[in-house]
Amino acid sequence: MFRSIRSRLWLSYALLIVSALLVVTVSVVFYLVSNPLELRQAKQKLNIVQELLLATRDEWGNLPANRLEREFRRRAKNLNVRIFVLDEKRQVLIDSGRNENPPIEFKRLTRLIQTVYDDANTPWLYNWETLGNNQVLVVATERPRVAALNLVSDELLPPLLFGGGAALVLALFLAYGLARWVADPLQQMVSAAKRFPEQGAKPLPVEGPQEVRELLAAFNQMQARVETSQRSQKEFVANVSHELKTPLTSVQGFAQAILDGTAETPEAQKNAAQIIYDEAGRMHRLVLALLDLARLDAGMLEIRRAPLDLQALANRMVEKFGPQASAAGLTLLADCPALPPTPADGDRLAQVLGNLLENAIKFTPAGGLITLGGQVKDGGVELWVQDSGIGIAEKDLPHIFERFYQADPARARGKKQGAGLGLAIAHEIIRAHSGKMSVRSLPGKGSQFVIWLPGADPDASTLIRKKK
Ligand code: ADP
Numbered sequence: 153m154f155r156s157i158r159s160r161l162w163l164s165y166a167l168l169i170v171s172a173l174l175v176v177t178v179s180v181v182f183y184l185v186s187n188p189l190e191l192r193q194a195k196q197k198l199n200i201v202q203e204l205l206l207a208t209r210d211e212w213g214n215l216p217a218n219r220l221e222r223e224f225r226r227r228a229k230n231l232n233v234r235i236f237v238l239d240e241k242r243q244v245l246i247d248s249g250r251n252e253n254p255p256i257e258f259k260r261l262t263r264l265i266q267t268v269y270d271d272a273n274t275p276w277l278y279n280w281e282t283l284g285n286n287q288v289l290v291v292a293t294e295r296p297r298v299a300a301l302n303l304v305s306d307e308l309l310p311p312l313l314f315g316g317g318a319a320l321v322l323a324l325f326l327a328y329g330l331a332r333w334v335a336d337p338l339q340q341m342v343s344a345a346k347r348f349p350e351q352g353a354k355p356l357p358v359e360g361p362q363e364v365r366e367l368l369a370a371f372n373q374m375q376a377r378v379e380t381s382q383r384s385q386k387e388f389v390a391n392v393s394h395e396l397k398t399p400l401t402s403v404q405g406f407a408q409a410i411l412d413g414t415a416e417t418p419e420a421q422k423n424a425a426q427i428i429y430d431e432a433g434r435m436h437r438l439v440l441a442l443l444d445l446a447r448l449d450a451g452m453l454e455i456r457r458a459p460l461d462l463q464a465l466a467n468r469m470v471e472k473f474g475p476q477a478s479a480a481g482l483t484l485l486a487d488c489p490a491l492p493p494t495p496a497d498g499d500r501l502a503q504v505l506g507n508l509l510e511n512a513i514k515f516t517p518a519g520g521l522i523t524l525g526g527q528v529k530d531g532g533v534e535l536w537v538q539d540s541g542i543g544i545a546e547k548d549l550p551h552i553f554e555r556f557y558q559a560d561p562a563r564a565r566g567k568k569q570g571a572g573l574g575l576a577i578a579h580e581i582i583r584a585h586s587g588k589m590s591v592r593s594l595p596g597k598g599s600q601f602v603i604w605l606p607g608a609d610p611d612a613s614t615l616i617r618k619k620k
Contacts, residue, residue, distance in 0.1 A: 165323035459493035481518030516541030
């Protein structure tokens with residue numbers, strides 16, 4: 153009962169209407185009961201009668217008391233008033249209504265209130281004037297009274313009931329309309345939330361009052377975010393399964409060949425074992441990369457930032473990858489001047505540069521040149537790895553840092569096959585350093601991967617990366 157917005161709105165309207173009607177009724181009744189119009193009319197009548205009596209004083213002024221009372225009774229009856237004559241002690245000498253009405257005692261005569269009660273407690277309005285001989289002429293009439301209850305039941309109740317009923321019906325419609333305005337979008341949201349997650353759920357129409365519109369907009373945003381995250385999660389699982397399926401199939405196949413004797417010769421057996429070894433290595437690398445990504449996603453990969461000599465790091469990396477480059481017939485050079493100490497995690501940065509150098513070696517034909525360079529830039533430092541390799545097509549460039557993205561994997565055939573995770577991890581690591589990573593490339597001419605790292609920040613020495 154009265155739990156929905158609709159019924160509460162209607163209830164508050166109804167209460168408001170009833171209380172407004174009550175206030176109006178009480179004030180109208182109060183006004184009518186005090187009855188200023190009839191009161192004024194009665195007072196006017198008293199004034200006129202008094203004037204009349206005073207003007208015709210010579211007609212009755214000299215009459216003896218008993219005849220005077222008779223004369224006043226006659227006049228009072230015609231004029232519908234009660235006429236008194238009081239002596240100097242305010243004792244009643246003459247009372248025209250002595251026989252019909254209870255007696256009245258005039259203790260004090262005032263000009264202000266001019267109401268007196270008879271012995272039966274009936275209020276009388278009066279007007280008085282002195283008559284020269286210390287006597288006082290008083291003209292009185294019963295104070296007009298209105299019966300409050302009769303007034304309410306006869307005059308006020310029918311229009312009040314009609315008006316109140318009409319207002320309540322109107323309130324019902326108003327409350328219904330208003331409640332629908334507020335509650336319908338909320339109801340839609342409830343149904344959408346119950347149906348969620350639903351394939352291809354449309355955003356809810358943003359309508360209703362301001363607060364509800366904001367809520368709907370926030371709900372739509374949340375729904376879109378959850379959908380995106382669900383989609384990328386599904387893609388991620390599909391990609392991981394796909395990447396594991398290929399090496400597992402070949403491991404299984406070649407192990408089977410050794411077991412059932414299909415690989416008969418020692419050479420064939422060695423070849424099968426080599427493939428099993430390579431594929432196991434590929435799976436191992438994939439699992440390590442996935443672990444790194446999971447830690448980065450969970451904000452659990454610790455980035456220990458310490459002032460780093462980047463020139464020394466660049467030289468070390470060139471030294472480390474020198475033999476690999478030479479074996480591929482490539483020239484690998486360091487072109488890094490002395491750079492200001494930059495807060496970074498040395499191991500993680502070496503991982504990123506290693507990945508870039510490995511890619512450069514993988515995608516540069518023999519005879520090419522690879523350079524690892526650096527410079528001071530925009531309040532930080534820049535490191536880059538440039539190669540004269542096959543480059544990256546323009547359509548692939550925007551996706552190159554996405555997980556599992558491989559621009560035409562066939563290009564790496566014959567080389568150590570990756571899973572398209574290296575650049576995604578490198579990108580995340582640089583982001584965890586509050587840095588930026590970008591790529592420029594021309595197909596056939598070569599690629600340049602650029603890392604920018606912010607300069608020394610006096611506060612930060614160790615930073616645990618929190619997911620944004
Ligand atoms: P993978 O481990 O498969 O190499 P990466 O994330 O490191 O994955 O790279 C993603 C893709 O970007 C690669 O498949 C490759 O097509 C392209 N790529 C990366 N580096 C280069 C480069 N130096 N030259 C040309 N293509 C590159």
